[in-house]
Amino acid sequence: SVNPDLGSERQTASFSVEKLTALLDGGAEQTRIRRAVVEAIESDPEFSRENQYFQTQNERYEAAVRKAVHLQKKMHEMGWTENGPEYKYIYRALSGDVAFLLHRVFMRSISVLGSDKQIAKWIPLATQHKLIGSYAQTELGHGTYLQGLETTAVFDTATQEFILNTPKISAMKWWPGDMGRSATHTVVFAQLYVHGKCYGIHPFIVQIRSLQDHSLCPGIIAGDIGPKMNFEHIDNGYLLLKNVRIPRENMLSKFCEVRPDGTYVRQGSQKINYFTMTTLRISLISDEVLMPLMKACTIAIRYSVVRRQSKLKPGEQEAKILDYQTQQEKLLPQLAAAYAYHFINDYLQELFNRGYTEIQRKNFDMLPELHALSSGFKAVITQHCTAGVEICLRACGGHGYSLLSGLPSLYTKILASCIYEGENTILLLQTARFLIKCFMAASAGQPVPPSVTYLAAVKHGKCPAKNKLDFLSPDIYTEAYQHVAVRLTSSTAAKLQDLIQSGVKKHDAWNQCTVQLVQAAKAHCHYIAVKNFAETVEKLEAKAGIQKIMKHLCDLFALHGIFSNTGAFLHDGYISAAQMDMVTASYLDLLAVIRKDAVPLVDAFDFTDKSLNSALGSYDGQVYQRLYEWAQKSPTNQMSPAYERYLKPLLHNALSKL
């Protein structure tokens, strides 16, 4: 039975939840396929996550391996293939709680970096799981800066082998997933030396464990790097190489080859490599970043209409906490952000697909823009969504702090996304470098990519809004965002020029501008996110109330951004103080409007109770009952030796002994 405080929220939805779900999925047929996959996975007890919050790191790892192996069987049974429409929903339905993700990266790196011969040899072995692959790039001492990797691979002409070594401790491979305990093979990135000359970083296939008994191969020291904030199910590992010899054929050689005599040959274009990083950054947004925020919103918003605390009006019943303006101001902007970034994800996917088509035609023109947008949005979205999940957690008070709420795990998991696949600050600076370049080009009248043409159109106008309702006009706020992005880019470009002209060396000047460059990159992405949301809303069908509620969310996303960052808009007077008061008024008004549809808006994300795995967020809102039931299963409710050992002696006569 549904908690009536939650049930009543669904009675008054201003739109069709089912239609919105279909919109998010990309069509009703996609919704049907997704639900079928979720149903198949969740009804299979082998995939259960029931006691996950009580498990140790070892137990989580074992379960993830079990699930990965069982998944092979399941896919066969269900007729799901890697190219089928179901495939993309499997990982999501498992909530990522499965091993061998790096096995896929191993395979992809061979497909992209390997010669045809290498692909023909290794891919079938990997596909049939005759080996388990990993991907060993990051070292203890190097993450971001790949050129600085210290592992060495020296070519020995006599034996036609590469000799791999970890010359010092900072060169030890560190972090690779699936490598700590599972992998038999890995792709090692190392500095290639031939005849004493260094040719830079290259990838090598190295076997690290026996296929017979899984013991470490000669010269290999490997293990698990221990506990992390999350990802207990993944055996992130370390790897130390001591004169490990591999055949010449194990250097992945699509782009570079070492001939038997030691001649180094470079062939083909490596530009595609950038594209691989771009692909990765875009592909993680949906499952690794948006899903956690959507889940956190679902949990926190459902809880906030079930939880009653204090009185809004004396004499009345205690109020649902979502009726407090401060609670709305915490949660509803996160909900709006989840929608905004869902639509930006669509935008990036489309851009990416177009880019891919061009690249297949050997046209690499779109690469810089794609790289800039995927880097910037990876940083902005992971940062914003991580902050959003934390806000949801804190908005649930003490119960949010219990692992049983599901919120702590969502937070500790999404937090990693700010770090992996490019540290966010580094990525934003890459976007900024693109912006500065384009700004200079545009100022000089040269053509620039579509997403930055606006940089050429520097306007010194003022915001034309006359009353608070004007700020519900997408033209008004999109223009304001654009203005700020241009101002921050142009002023930082000017500072950079000034410094260089005053004699500061180029690299120092760049470093001295980086705090402001990061601001410019964020403003650029924020502008595009707002613009894209507004354009998406415009294209929606007006029926079933969908367009109307999406328009409210778009307004909220835009106005929350202004309200939280007023200085950027006030700085040069583009928005005046009086107008900023209108923004605030409109923003606060919107909270009350969207609050009415808050529960239907999270229902539309269509998470099952099993996928939320939250005592606070279930569809029926039976929060307290579930917390109690779950807590009783905790291993901390088993008998502890602490009583016999310490408490009993203390209580009986500990002090008399002193």
Place this chain on the structure above:
Amino acid sequence: SVNPDLGSERQTASFSVEKLTALLDGGAEQTRIRRAVVEAIESDPEFSRENQYFQTQNERYEAAVRKAVHLQKKMHEMGWTENGPEYKYIYRALSGDVAFLLHRVFMRSISVLGSDKQIAKWIPLATQHKLIGSYAQTELGHGTYLQGLETTAVFDTATQEFILNTPKISAMKWWPGDMGRSATHTVVFAQLYVHGKCYGIHPFIVQIRSLQDHSLCPGIIAGDIGPKMNFEHIDNGYLLLKNVRIPRENMLSKFCEVRPDGTYVRQGSQKINYFTMTTLRISLISDEVLMPLMKACTIAIRYSVVRRQSKLKPGEQEAKILDYQTQQEKLLPQLAAAYAYHFINDYLQELFNRGYTEIQRKNFDMLPELHALSSGFKAVITQHCTAGVEICLRACGGHGYSLLSGLPSLYTKILASCIYEGENTILLLQTARFLIKCFMAASAGQPVPPSVTYLAAVKHGKCPAKNKLDFLSPDIYTEAYQHVAVRLTSSTAAKLQDLIQSGVKKHDAWNQCTVQLVQAAKAHCHYIAVKNFAETVEKLEAKAGIQKIMKHLCDLFALHGIFSNTGAFLHDGYISAAQMDMVTASYLDLLAVIRKDAVPLVDAFDFTDKSLNSALGSYDGQVYQRLYEWAQKSPTNQMSPAYERYLKPLLHNALSKL
């Protein structure tokens, strides 16, 4: 041996680290005592935290109980007493990793709320650990709003007993520390009913477990609430009462008593109760909030001079990451905040002591101000420090995400401080209520408490700064903070008045202003923190370079606050756009200045390696070596059954079976 990249940072300190440590401790003698306590605790293997990051919740609990029991012995051995100068350093030296903290709250609540007779009976029992106490206030359904607690205590005249019940699931006690597994007794807060009439919430001493065999007493259902984000060592518990009868004498009756015939008598003043909450909120700041931030700064800053990544200048060695402006901008403001809040803590302590003296003279005049300041600062400091620890964690990239860095635990621990002892938003609204009240009084020419007299002096001037150096003048920036605090308070008071005059009911009007009221309360606290830091710096001796470096930190704290919140200062033109550019310039300049002393500034916190318990933050900076050594000890490096069960069959022939 110290990593030379770290060692070199210490050569160039502009001040005496030892003198700064003494300043932070409140004198060299205090430093001596603290170090002696730390030495005694850390050299005792019973208190070791060595394998903490590898332990399960059960193991952590058992260790905490063991330590708590051992601590009794240790104190006796060392001659430490609860009133001695060593006492306050014990908990810190243990990093809070000890059980029975609620036992102290149990004792304090009896001392404060109990009659002399009750104190005479229970305190000796508790002191001698003939029982283990807890404190059962929070329920599943109620935290913040104490009046809403649902547990009942019905007086039975016939038997002279109270009958305690948990009438429904939301009334179950939930969260009390030490209650899940350890406590034998607890103070239960319940709605008192006599002859069918409800007299509101009162405290009752209830035995929950047998003193003989620790089994649950009749009518008691209790256990552990399960895993949380941190506090694995604490057995936060649940408690369900079914017709539990306790003698009339067990109602704590300093202020209220039920006579044998059921007559309810209220006696004495309960104002002191507010003071108890104030005490608690102030007392937690130092150990629970500042220590984690100071530790996080120490870890992140030491790591940032050891970690080298990428090149600042082509052709040179890779740069220490602390030399990047963006890294400085992440870490150095957190360092400044740690100092700022250390000094505010001194300020609050002093205010508190004065208040206490007055209260003992039956003068309660200072209570509202004390309550407002302790509430506001509890919220502002916990929020700011929590964000600071998260920034430190993220600034260490992947290694910060490893539990072995110590940063994840610091974060998950400090996060709780935003929730316990008053949820932050609620607390800020209490401060805001005080501000609005005082603003109205001041506007009407009535006297107001010292900390808010500035509200009367509404000025409409402009900031007089003419160049970027002017913003290094404490008068200039303190005035700016004051201006913003007045503006936000007065404008929100005006909005509130307008709403009420336009016919909105008082409670609705308040709710519609809460987002802005929270801003006003934060601005008030921020102003006082800046002012107090500036005044503290002025009083410091000029010698040994201490005053100079503290002045830099004070400037940084103030300018970072403006830089991060430009809109508040730009809004009414108090600071112009041109002046804001000066703020930015001065702020960025300061980063480079303070960066030079960053390591000495964290060294002055004087944390031992054991207290940091971090593979990244140790005094010698041997980061990679330590990560590797520690990881090898992880239980995830023991043999896993996953190989025999899942991997071997898969690798040998899993797919051929399908």
